Amino acid sequence: MQGHRSLAERKLDGDLKCILRGIAEDLPLKLKALDEARTPQERDSAVADMGYLLNDNVEVITAPPREPV
Numbered sequence: 001m002q003g004h005r006s007l008a009e010r011k012l013d014g015d016l017k018c019i020l021r022g023i024a025e026d027l028p029l030k031l032k033a034l035d036e037a038r039t040p041q042e043r044d045s046a047v048a049d050m051g052y053l054l055n056d057n058v059e060v061i062t063a064p065p066r067e068p069v
Contacts, residue, residue, distance in 0.1 A: 019057050026053050 008017060030050040037043040 016061065019060050023053070023057055 027050075030046065030053055034043065034046040034050060037046045
């Protein structure tokens, strides 16, 4: 969330700011689901969900910059 706030304070807008906020809000939920998983199936699902979250964010963060629409 600190990264999101830093970009907001600098009046920067765009995907990165939103992604950082999304990670800050979603990651604790994904970690909690992983911690609370009691069966192998629950753990597999929690790990997959966390993987999707992190992979989506890595893909956007590392994408080349584009001109504003």
